[in-house]
Amino acid sequence: MDWGKGILLTIIAFVGFILTLVVISVRQDDIHLVTENYYEKEIKYQEHINRETSAAGLDREVLVYDSETKSVILDLPVGAKGSLQLFRPSDARLDQDLLLEILKEGKTTVPLEKLKSGYWKVQLTWTENGVDFYQEKKITI
Structure with a gap:
């Protein structure tokens, strides 16, 4: 085999490899954005910072994960309303949003x-006594 055929076979193999990678990436269907409306959330980020600051100023631990019972324990007063979001970074299809009202x-x-x-x-x-709060825990089940 001479140099010309070797170079031609190398180029053909490279093009085949690149085309294979393109086909694999196009067929991938489990790519999820962190959030659907990220631009709107970015605009309201200062409100989020204020909620986190308010929660940091509380004298109690509001959100606790118990790994033995696989449950979340919430220490909220009567009349508090809010939502508990269970966010799975690797698969957005598993995300859940639970509304809370403490009675x-x-x-x-x-x-x-x-x-x-x-x-x-x-x-x-x-929301507790007209003040908004936010707290987050990273857990492994």
């Missing part, structure tokens, strides 16, 4: 044993 005294337990095992972000947003 009785004491800690509230939210079971998580039905969730797929792996890494989760638990994001709690609530």
Whole structure:
């Protein structure tokens, strides 16, 4: 075999390899954005910072994960309203959003044993006495 045929075969192999990578990347269907409306969330980010600052100023731990019972324990007062978002970074199809309204005294337990095992972000947003709060925990089930 001479130099011309070797160079031609190398170019053909390279083009075939690149085309294979293009086909694989086009067929991939499990690519998810972190959030669908990221631009709107970016504009409201200062409100988010204010909620986190308010939650940091509380004298109690509001969001606690119990790994033995696979549940989240919320320490919210009666009348607090908010939402608990269970965010799976690796697969947005598994995300869940639970609305909360605390009607009785004491800690509230939210079971998580039905969730797929792996890494989760638990994001709690609530309003207490007219003040907005936000707290987040990173857990592994």
